[in-house]
Amino acid sequence: MEFQNLLYKKSGGHVIITINRPDKLNALNKATIQEIGLAITTAEADTDVRAIILTGSGEKSFVAGADISEFKDLDEKGGAKLAMDGQLVFNKIEQLSKPVIAGINGFALGGGCELAMACHLRIAATNAKFGQPEVKLGLIPGYGGTQRLPRLIGPTKALELLMTTDMIGSNQALELGLVNYVTEPNELIDKCVEIANKISMQAPLAISSIIKAVNSGLTSQNGFTKEIDEFGKCFVTKDFIEGATAFMEKRKPQFKGE
Numbered sequence: 001m002e003f004q005n006l007l008y009k010k011s012g013g014h015v016i017i018t019i020n021r022p023d024k025l026n027a028l029n030k031a032t033i034q035e036i037g038l039a040i041t042t043a044e045a046d047t048d049v050r051a052i053i054l055t056g057s058g059e060k061s062f063v064a065g066a067d068i069s070e071f072k073d074l075d076e077k078g079g080a081k082l083a084m085d086g087q088l089v090f091n092k093i094e095q096l097s098k099p100v101i102a103g104i105n106g107f108a109l110g111g112g113c114e115l116a117m118a119c120h121l122r123i124a125a126t127n128a129k130f131g132q133p134e135v136k137l138g139l140i141p142g143y144g145g146t147q148r149l150p151r152l153i154g155p156t157k158a159l160e161l162l163m164t165t166d167m168i169g170s171n172q173a174l175e176l177g178l179v180n181y182v183t184e185p186n187e188l189i190d191k192c193v194e195i196a197n198k199i200s201m202q203a204p205l206a207i208s209s210i211i212k213a214v215n216s217g218l219t220s221q222n223g224f225t226k227e228i229d230e231f232g233k234c235f236v237t238k239d240f241i242e243g244a245t246a247f248m249e250k251r252k253p254q255f256k257g258e
Contacts, residue, residue, distance in 0.1 A: 005032040007057070008039055013050040013200035014193065015043045018057050025064035026056040028111045030085070032067075036115075037089040044098055047257065050200035050207075052096075053192045054119060055103035056112075059185065062104040062128065063112025068137070083142030086111065090118040090143050095215060097208040099199055103192040104128045105185060109167070114141055117148040120211065122178065123192050124170040125185040130178060131167035151218055152178055203239040204257035 007018040017039045019026040036054075043049045056062040074082060093100050093115075102119035109131045116122050116130075124130075132145050140146060141162070150158040153176040161168070170182045183191045199207060209230035217223025234240050238258040246253035 003035050003039065005029075006035050006039055008042070010046070010049065011193075012197075013048065014053060014196040015039075015046070015049050015051075016053045016055065016189070016192075017043070018055050019063060020057045022058035022061075024067065025061035025107060026058070026112070027064050027067045028086075028115070029067035029070055030082075033086055033089050037092055040089075040093055040096060040100070044096055050098065050204055050257075051196035052098060052100045053103055053189070053196055054093075054100055054115070055189065055192070056105055059106065059127075061106040061112070062102070062108045063115055064107045065110030065112055065133070066143075071137075079142070086114075086143035090114060093118040094120075094144075095211070096120075097211065098204070099196075099207060099211065101192050101195055103188050104130075104170075104179070105188055110134055110141070110145075111143050114143040114145040114148065117152060117178075118144060121180050121195065122173075123181045123183060123188060123195070124173055124179040125188045126170055126182060127185055128170040128173070128179075128182075129167045130169075130173050131165060132162050133165040133167075135163065136165050152176075201252075201255075203234075203237070203243055203253070203255045205237050205239050206234055209234060 005021055007020050009016045019032060021027060021032065043052045099121065100119040102116040102122045104116055104122060104124040106127055107129050108116045110133060113130050113132055132141050134141050157176060173179045174182050181191060213223065213227040213230050216226035239255045242255060243253045
């Protein structure tokens with residue numbers, strides 16, 4: 001599949017999607033957001049793909065923010081639609097049936113931070129910087145930042161970062177629980193692939209159920225009920241039969257996502 005603003009590389013049981021606008025520090029314009037949505041949907045539909053890695057091109061930036069040049073002519077209605085369109089794609093990532101791992105290779109600011117937070121796991125290079133600087137423009141985050149940042153690091157620190165526009169480095173992001181690991185820049189993708197490969201060995205339908213149950217608990221009061229439902233569904237999968245059989249036979253299971 002051909003993309004104008006992305007690179008799409010399939011390797012084994014995972015796909016690496018690279019936002020490829022290095023001259024703009026990979027800033028998110030409307031077309032790029034739409035392509036991310038299409039690439040994510042394509043990877044989800046591919047039965048060979050068990051995990052997705054999302055990163056940015058170049059050595060400076062994961063995504064430095066939204067493309068502000070598209071903002072200048074917007075009114076209230078246009079701004080609301082921009083946020084809605086972005087949230088549709090970012091929500092799609094968060095709710096995807098396959099895990100999405102963000103490989104954060106530099107600046108993750110504004111929409112870039114929001115994109116990283118929509119992913120299920122986040123691995124940051126030592127040079128990564130995170131921030132939500134929208135209030136400097138007289139705006140607020142529109143792609144889910146006011147919701148996901150408090151969930152990930154707590155409301156007190158989230159409010160501080162949202163209102164002061166302070167940036168934090170990768171080590172502080174790790175301390176706050178915003179990222180899972182910090183690596184040297186040249187080891188970033190290898191670490192993402194390592195985690196993707198670990199996930200790829202597990203039961204795909206159970207992984208999907210985990211995502212659904214966790215998301216339900218984060219966004220509603222029905223998390224425990226969702227866990228019960230998903231737990232029950234696992235018992236009628238071939239993967240459960242294979243997993244239980246492999247355990248009894250003391251061998252590694254061979255899951256097929258059935």
